[in-house]
Amino acid sequence: MDLHMSEDFQIVAIDGGAASGKSSTARGVAGAAHFLHVDTGSHYRAVTLRALGEGLRPVGGPALEHFLAGLRFETEVRGNCACLRLNGVVPDAADIRSDAVNAAVSAFAALPAVRKAVRTYQRDQAAVARTHGFRGLVMDGRDIGTVIFPDADLKIYLEADASTRAARRKDEGQTDTIDDRDRIDSTRATAPLAAAPDAVRIDNSNIPLGGVVEEVLRLLRQGASATGASRATEPR
Ligand code: CDP
Ligand code: CDP
DSSP states (O other): OOOOOOSSOEEEEEEESTTSSHHHHHHHHHHHHTEEEEEHHHHHHHHHHHHHHTTOOSOOSHHHHHHHHTOOEEEEEETTEEEEEETTBOOOHHHHTSHHHHHHHHHHHTSHHHHHHHHHHHHTHHHHHHHTTOSEEEEEESSIIIIIOTTOSEEEEEEOOHHHHHHHHHHTTOOOOHHHHHHHHHHOSSSOSOOOTTOEEEEOTTSOHHHHHHHHHHHHHHTOSOOSOOOOOSOO
């Protein structure tokens, strides 16, 4: 596909609530545009899985600080996907989407110390993408357009109505309290789930995945959002 894009490296931020279609859209965009895809939810899930394995509860304090200080974040690039290797292991996809992780991840992700531990790693993914010869980076999560890459070239905020999102999770065979997660994610003090003021909102309740991917590619070609390379340096 000829995307008529500039040769400049581009960053696309995709945010939205649970099951709004972020990861599948980001994957589709990455494949079509030869971008690296980073699913930041998998980072919080991997940290949560490991924390639960060590018997930690989602509260700040010395035990959490000690745990976080012992984490080593590395990246394994598989095709268009950047997988987090945490302390030498890429966690199993089924393990990080288990009921236990679904139930605890938002509480861990709300802790400022946890967010601080992953923030630099996430911003460094732009350099990983460049090093591996990708034309850009597409990162999905909750705070990508607001905190991680506030100068992203294109910011998308995906929405879908509650019944559509619940049905999507059910179709995937998952028991997931997405309403609870969305409530905790939207109301936490640090980096809450929110649309950046310059994000393009797409309600995809009735748009098939391919249509959403095409729309994001069209916006990317158009340069519909803020322009310029990402220069995020300061935590917010
Ligand atoms: O796939 P789904 O939308 O269900 O969730 P996810 O993207 O895997 O994210 C799991 C959880 O990680 C979210 O419910 C948030 O609590 C947290 N998260 C976050 O706080 N910030 C991000 N940038 C990404 C995920
Ligand atoms: O990453 P997030 O939790 O936001 O959602 P996802 O895992 O990308 O999508 C959840 C499910 O919805 C997947 O099975 C997608 O194929 C499906 N989906 C869809 O049917 N239509 C869309 N426009 C987007 C996603």
